[in-house]
Amino acid sequence: xxxxxxxxxxxxxxxxxxxxxxxxxxxxxxxxxxxxxxxxxxxxxxxxxxxxxxxxxxxxxxxxxxxxxxxxxxxxxxxxxxxxxxxxxxxxxxxxxxxxxxxxxxxxxxxxxxxxxxxxxxxxxxxxxxxxxxxxxxxxxxxxxxxxxxxxxxxxxxxxxxxxxxxxxxxx
Amino acid sequence: xxxxxxxxxxxxxxxxxxxxxxxxxxxxxxxxxxxxxxxxxxxxxxxxxxxxxxxxxxxxxxxxxxxxxxxxxxxxxxxxxxxxxxxxxxxxxxxxxxxxxxxxxxxxxxxxxxxxxxxxxxxxxxxxxxxxxxxxxxxxxxxxxxxxxxxxxxxxxxxxxxxxxxxxxxxx
DNA sequence: TTTTGTGCAAACTTTTTGCAGATTG
DNA sequence: CAATCTGCAAAAAGTTTGCACAAAA
Numbered sequence: 001x002x003x004x005x006x007x008x009x010x011x012x013x014x015x016x017x018x019x020x021x022x023x024x025x026x027x028x029x030x031x032x033x034x035x036x037x038x039x040x041x042x043x044x045x046x047x048x049x050x051x052x053x054x055x056x057x058x059x060x061x062x063x064x065x066x067x068x069x070x071x072x073x074x075x076x077x078x079x080x081x082x083x084x085x086x087x088x089x090x091x092x093x094x095x096x097x098x099x100x101x102x103x104x105x106x107x108x109x110x111x112x113x114x115x116x117x118x119x120x121x122x123x124x125x126x127x128x129x130x131x132x133x134x135x136x137x138x139x140x141x142x143x144x145x146x147x148x149x150x151x152x153x154x155x156x157x158x159x160x161x162x163x164x165x166x167x168x169x170x171x172x
Numbered sequence: 173x174x175x176x177x178x179x180x181x182x183x184x185x186x187x188x189x190x191x192x193x194x195x196x197x198x199x200x201x202x203x204x205x206x207x208x209x210x211x212x213x214x215x216x217x218x219x220x221x222x223x224x225x226x227x228x229x230x231x232x233x234x235x236x237x238x239x240x241x242x243x244x245x246x247x248x249x250x251x252x253x254x255x256x257x258x259x260x261x262x263x264x265x266x267x268x269x270x271x272x273x274x275x276x277x278x279x280x281x282x283x284x285x286x287x288x289x290x291x292x293x294x295x296x297x298x299x300x301x302x303x304x305x306x307x308x309x310x311x312x313x314x315x316x317x318x319x320x321x322x323x324x325x326x327x328x329x330x331x332x333x334x335x336x337x338x339x340x341x342x343x344x
Numbered sequence: 345t346t347t348t349g350t351g352c353a354a355a356c357t358t359t360t361t362g363c364a365g366a367t368t369g
Numbered sequence: 370c371a372a373t374c375t376g377c378a379a380a381a382a383g384t385t386t387g388c389a390c391a392a393a394a
Contacts, residue, residue, distance in 0.1 A: 035348060035393050057383085069351050074384065076349090090262050090317070094359085095383070111306055114313065122302050130294050130320065134283055138325030141286065145262070145319045148302065153310030207368050207373060229358085241376050246359065248374095266383085267358070 032083040042066040043076050052119050053089050053097030092149045113152035196274050204255040214238040215248050225261050225269030264321050285324035
């Protein structure tokens, strides 16, 4: 269900031939007249090593060897989002997750377990239609988030054992 | 673009004939073995008066005459979400919005302006497919969020005047 | 050398928790 | 009456801001 094949990677198809993803990202920075700094490279490299969206705090921990301040991570991710090389999504508690896209549409979405936080993939489905309509209405810099939440199979079993059955939140 | 016709209301079709939306909500509470209290009724009534998702803080302000504590609003909305009568969505800054659904699927989604926060509607598109797949995988209590973000037409114009053109965040 | 970015500290906002007293069924 | 909910106060978590110094172009 979770594979790491190159063809499935969110960035396949975005990076130009003969160019590393990092170089592509730097190109985006240059076009936006942003400087290429050590912390930014470290953050991009950390993002490159992941397929699923990462929490800021976790990203910061993985960056410890680079001595990158948490505030810098916040500022860089916000800047990256502004220029569209990073995509923000949300956890069920409202905190942010980031993943590197380099401008590409996502190849899949995610489902996050409300109880244990584990994430898994959900097949991509196109939202170009609604986005095009917004563009026609005059909106710019359009992005979207799609997130699924639920109790994962493991937590569902625990939950059923412990809690008294209430109204099923979602009936399919 | 934003209409308040009854047929378009998110709750049309959910409330049983001869039953007010409030009564329906109370039924949900009872089934979940939750108590029907003054603050909860006030919150439900406040939600009923809105079509678009509301921020917690704003909801609290509209509840001032009911002397309902902000903490209670948080707790009630979380409980309402657990039993599925309320749907949570997010603003671009990560804060939560809530709307009453009484268990119904949404009739539309929203687009929020990153600059001024204004929200508007986006046509609903079905996500039953992915949700059914998750159910087959063993997930329970499945919900989803779909949010669009962008610069609204007005803010787009201002933005174009002020800022130097960077990489377009989204190309359609 | 000029502009932009970073680190540190502190402030701020939003959300959560503990507990005594009030309310519901 | 017993279980649940509320309000208050305080804490925690997450995020933003100001400013002096550092680094990039």
